[in-house]
Structure formats: structure tokens, C-alpha cells
Amino acid sequence: xxxxxxxxxxxxxxxxxxxxxxxxxxxxxxxxxxxxxxxxxxxxxxxxxxxxxxxxxxxxxxxxxxxxxxxxxxxxxxxxxxxxxxxxxxxxxxxxxxxxxxxxxxxxxxxxxxxxxxxxxxxxxxxxxxxxxxxxxxxxxxxxxxxxxxxxxxxxxxxxxxxxxxxxxxxxxxxxxxxxxxxxxxxxxxxxxxxxxxxxxxxxxxxxxxxxxxxxxxxxxxxxxxxxxxxxxxxxxxxxxxxxxxxxxxxxxxxxxxxxx
Amino acid sequence: xxxxxxxxxxxxxxxxxxxxxxxxxxxxxxxxxxxxxxxxxxxxxxxxxxxxxxxxxxxxxxxxxxxxxxxxxxxxxxxxxxxxxxxxxxxxxxxxxxxxxxxxxxxxxxxxxxxxxxxxxxxxxxxxxxxxxxxxxxxxxxxxxxxxxxxxxxxxxxxxxxxxxxxxxxxxxxxxxxxxxxxxxxxxxxxxxxxxxxxxxxxxxxxxxxxxxxxxxxxxxxxxxxxxxxxxxxxxxxxxxxxxxxxxxxxxxxxxxxxxxx
Numbered sequence: 001x002x003x004x005x006x007x008x009x010x011x012x013x014x015x016x017x018x019x020x021x022x023x024x025x026x027x028x029x030x031x032x033x034x035x036x037x038x039x040x041x042x043x044x045x046x047x048x049x050x051x052x053x054x055x056x057x058x059x060x061x062x063x064x065x066x067x068x069x070x071x072x073x074x075x076x077x078x079x080x081x082x083x084x085x086x087x088x089x090x091x092x093x094x095x096x097x098x099x100x101x102x103x104x105x106x107x108x109x110x111x112x113x114x115x116x117x118x119x120x121x122x123x124x125x126x127x128x129x130x131x132x133x134x135x136x137x138x139x140x141x142x143x144x145x146x147x148x149x150x151x152x153x154x155x156x157x158x159x160x161x162x163x164x165x166x167x168x169x170x171x172x173x174x175x176x177x178x179x180x181x182x183x184x185x186x187x188x189x190x191x192x193x194x195x196x197x198x199x200x201x202x203x204x205x206x207x208x209x210x211x212x213x214x215x216x217x218x219x220x221x222x223x224x225x226x227x228x229x230x231x232x233x234x235x236x237x238x239x240x241x242x243x244x245x246x247x248x249x250x251x252x253x254x255x256x257x258x259x260x261x
Numbered sequence: 262x263x264x265x266x267x268x269x270x271x272x273x274x275x276x277x278x279x280x281x282x283x284x285x286x287x288x289x290x291x292x293x294x295x296x297x298x299x300x301x302x303x304x305x306x307x308x309x310x311x312x313x314x315x316x317x318x319x320x321x322x323x324x325x326x327x328x329x330x331x332x333x334x335x336x337x338x339x340x341x342x343x344x345x346x347x348x349x350x351x352x353x354x355x356x357x358x359x360x361x362x363x364x365x366x367x368x369x370x371x372x373x374x375x376x377x378x379x380x381x382x383x384x385x386x387x388x389x390x391x392x393x394x395x396x397x398x399x400x401x402x403x404x405x406x407x408x409x410x411x412x413x414x415x416x417x418x419x420x421x422x423x424x425x426x427x428x429x430x431x432x433x434x435x436x437x438x439x440x441x442x443x444x445x446x447x448x449x450x451x452x453x454x455x456x457x458x459x460x461x462x463x464x465x466x467x468x469x470x471x472x473x474x475x476x477x478x479x480x481x482x483x484x485x486x487x488x489x490x491x492x493x494x495x496x497x498x499x500x501x502x503x504x505x506x507x508x509x510x511x512x513x514x515x516x517x518x519x520x521x522x523x
Binding site for chain 1: 313341347354358367371372423426
């Protein structure tokens with residue numbers, strides 16, 4: 001009997017692997033992807049990268065300009081995240097099981113957050129391009145909507161996870177809604193919420209690059225511009241600057257997270 | 262002594278067919294120490310939570326301090342809840358706040374929205390908090406974060422939070438289920454002491470029959486949402502235990518003979 005369980009488990013893994021292989025193969029056939037050709041072109045791509053895609057002296061003269069654009073991007077990301085977080089917190093309070101005011105409002109706010117979350121940031125920037133044109137505002141709102149949707153979801157989970165027990169206790173003492181929010185939900189949830197906000201800032205700086213390409217603002221636009229004008233050396237400098245920025249931000253947010261948790 | 266709490270025909274079902282409580286009737290006098298025993302899932306927690314409406318009963322009357330709790334509006338319910346302290350199995354403290362802050366949370370029910378949100382407590386309230394913490398032997402822990410305390414200490418903070426409400430009744434939902442025997446004894450002794458010296462009615466859900474026998478003035482036995490037994494500990498017999506727990510009393514891990522030892 002016991003042996004059967006293990007045999008069954010092994011069969012399950014085998015069937016799963018088989019399905020995976022079939023799916024891969026079918027996709028290759030449908031897309032007419034040539035594995036051998038793909039692999040063969042890899043060295044050539046690398047060679048091109050090493051000969052063209054590195055910053056030279058000329059590129060370094062553009063550095064102040066790039067850093068200026070970078071500052072714009074970082075600030076927009078931070079602003080979009082923090083403002084998004086404020087709205088997300090309000091919606092999370094209504095959406096959470098622990099702190100909801102009533103069932104209808106909870107469903108509505110969860111629904112709104114889901115819509116905002118499931119439309120990708122790049123899609124948002126394309127949509128908003130029509131309303132705001134090629135300006136920093138477009139990028140700002142695209143990031144804002146994306147952060148808002150994601151953070152609402154994350155905050156709902158945080159509130160339900162960390163504060164439901166103490167909320168119950170305070171309700172039992174006869175405390176009012178706002179007392180419960182300020183004395184229990186915020187103190188117990190704040191480290192996780194800050195952690196989520198830091199994570200969102202990181203993600204947004206990454207996305208801001210793409211959004212910048214689409215909306216013609218910030219560091220993404222700088223990359224796009226140099227790349228399309230065949231100035232690969234400067235474009236590579238932009239990439240390096242972005243990577244350094246993201247690593248720095250990640251380091252800072254990891255440090256902050258360690259301190260507050 | 263006057264009757265403080267009276268439950269008449271209280272029923273509660275979750276969904277359509279899960280009956281949690283069916284037609285529960287009992288009354289509790291002022292200052293009494295009453296234990297509710299029964300197997301897991303018998304409806305002990307639901308019964309306790311129906312009293313302060315953390316769970317809404319489907320039908321029946323819950324008369325506490327001459328007011329029918331079941332019929333109260335939001336505002337009056339909050340006012341009624343300030344007179345009932347509650348203690349939980351998992352303490353339900355705000356872990357990141359200090360002991361004294363957690364204790365003062367018991368006063369939030371008496372505060373205006375603004376004072377409650379900002380956590381503005383009077384000098385008098387703070388003094389009372391310190392005094393209660395002293396009685397419970399937590400004077401060393403006042404400014405510690407609650408998550409640095411042991412289980413027994415956390416539960417004492419829970420008791421302090423309930424006591425600072427100046428309640429007429431304490432509802433204790435499995436207060437010692439997560440504690441070791443030592444800490445359990447300390448907690449039960451404090452609860453007994455509260456009931457005896459302050460005249461506060463105590464209603465405790467318990468898993469441990471011998472603890473219920475030792476500490477209670479009266480025991481209520483619940484099984485499958487119905488009251489099986491309601492009487493003093495010395496009336497409990499092996500047959501009654503069997504009716505409550507649905508097994509031979511001899512199979513259970515306790516000794517009825519020892520009930521008068523403590």
C-alpha cells in the first residue's frame with residue numbers, strides 16, 4: 001500500500017515532465033524557432049556586444065545629461081510609489097477582511113485594485129499617452145496606477161495577516177474604528193508595508209526605463225535616443241548607469257528592511 | 262447575588278446546516294467563576310463570542326446587566342463591550358508595541374475618536390495601568406516590547422488589558438491552552454483571584470477538565486452546540502463527563518477523585 005503511494009508520486013512527476021516537454025516542442029514547431037540557429041548566433045551577438053557596446057570617451061561627456069535624466073526617473077518612481085501607497089492603504093483598509101466597513105465596499109475596492117494591477121505598466125503608459133502626451137506626467141501616472149494596484153493587494157494581505165488578532169481584541173474592548181486602525185493596524189503592519197513600498201520603488205525604477213522608452217521621458221528615453229541614433233557607446237553607458245542605480249537602491253532598501261523588521 | 266448574565270434560547274448556525282449552538286439557556290450570577298468545558302468544535306468559542314457579539318447569534322436573548330445585548334445598535338454595543346473584558350488563547354496583543362501601550366488599549370472604548378486614534382491617555386489611566394501591572398507581577402516588563410515576553414507574561418498583559426476596562430465580566434477563551442503547566446497555574450490563580458477579590462464575573466472556556474473542577478464555582482458542559490450539564494463541580498460524575506466528551510471517562514487523562522485536592 002505504502003509502496004503504491006511512492007510509485008504514484010513518481011508517475012506524477014514523470015507525466016508532468018512529459019507534458020512540459022510536449023508543450024516546449026509544440027511551441028517550437030508553431031513559432032518555427034530554430035534551436036540550432038539560435039544557439040549559433042549567440043557568439044556573434046556576444047562579439048558585437050564586446051566590440052560596440054561599451055562606453056568610450058565621447059560617451060562620458062554625455063554623463064551629466066544622463067544623470068540628469070536618471071534623477072528625473074528616480075524621483076518620478078519614488079513619487080509615484082509613495083502617492084500610490086497612500087491611496088493603496090485607504091483601499092486596503094476597505095478591502096481587507098479584518099478592517100472592512102461593509103461587504104459591498106470591500107468587493108468594490110478589491111475589484112478596482114485588481115483592474116489597476118492586471119493592466120501592465122507598459123499598457124498604462126500607452127493608454128495614458130493619449131491623454132497626457134509625451135511628458136513626465138504620463139510616466140508618473142502609469143507607474144502610479146501600477147503601484148496602486150499592486151500595493152493595495154499587498155497591504156490587504158499584510159493587514160489580514162499581522163493585525164487580525166489584535167483587531168479582534170480591540171473590537172472586544174469596545175474601541176472605535178479609527179482607534180483600532182491607529183492603535184493596532186498601523187503599528188503592527190507598518191514594517192511590512194514599508195518593506196512593500198521599498199520593493200515597489202525598486203520595481204518602478206526598473207519599469208521606469210521601459211515606460212521612458214514608450215512615453216519619451218526620463219532615462220528610458222535617453223537610452224532609446226542614443227540607441228536609435230546608433231550611438232551604441234553612450235547607450236551602453238546608460239545601461240550601466242541604470243544597473244548601478246538599481247543595485248544601489250536594492251542595497252539601501254535591503255538595509256532599511258533589516259533595520260525595521 | 263443578582264443575575265448578571267442570562268442567555269435565553271440562543272442559537273447560532275454557520276451556513277445552512279452547520280449548527281454551532283442550538284437553544285442554549287443559562288444564567289450567571291455576579292462574581293461567579295464559571296467554566297465551560299467540552300470537546301473541540303463543540304461550540305465553546307462561539308458561545309463565548311456570542312455574549313459580546315464578536316459573533317452574532319441567529320436567535321435568542323443575551324441579557325447582560327439588564328440589557329439585551331442581541332438587540333443593541335452599533336454605538337450601544339460598543340458601550341456594552343467596555344463592560345466586558347476578553348482574554349484570548351493567543352493573547353492577541355499588538356506585538357510591536359510596549360506592554361504599557363497594550364494595557365492602555367483597554368481604555369480605547371472610553372475615548373473619543375481623536376483621543377483614541379492619537380492614543381491620548383490621562384494620568385489617572387496610566388497610573389491605573391501601572392497598578393494593575395504591579396498586581397499581575399509585570400512591573401519589570403512595563404516598557405518591553407510585547408513580543409519579547411514569554412507566553413505566560415503575554416497572557417498576563419492580556420488580563421491587564423481587560424482589567425483596565427473596569428469590567429463587570431471577563432470572557433476567557435482558552436486562556437491557558439498555549440501555556441505550560443506553571444504559567445497555566447499562574448494565570449488561573451490570577452483569574453480566580455480577580456473573581457474573588459474584585460467581584461468580577463469570570464467565564465472561562467477550558468480544555469482541561471481537572472482545571473475546571475479545581476477552580477470553578479460552576480461548570481457548564483457543552484457538546485455539539487447543546488448544554489449537557491450545568492452545575493457545581495462536585496455534581497460532575499463519570500457519566501456526565503462521558504456525555505460531554507462522548508467517551509469512557511476512564512479513557513480520559515484525568516482523575517475525578519482528585520477534584521477536591523486543590
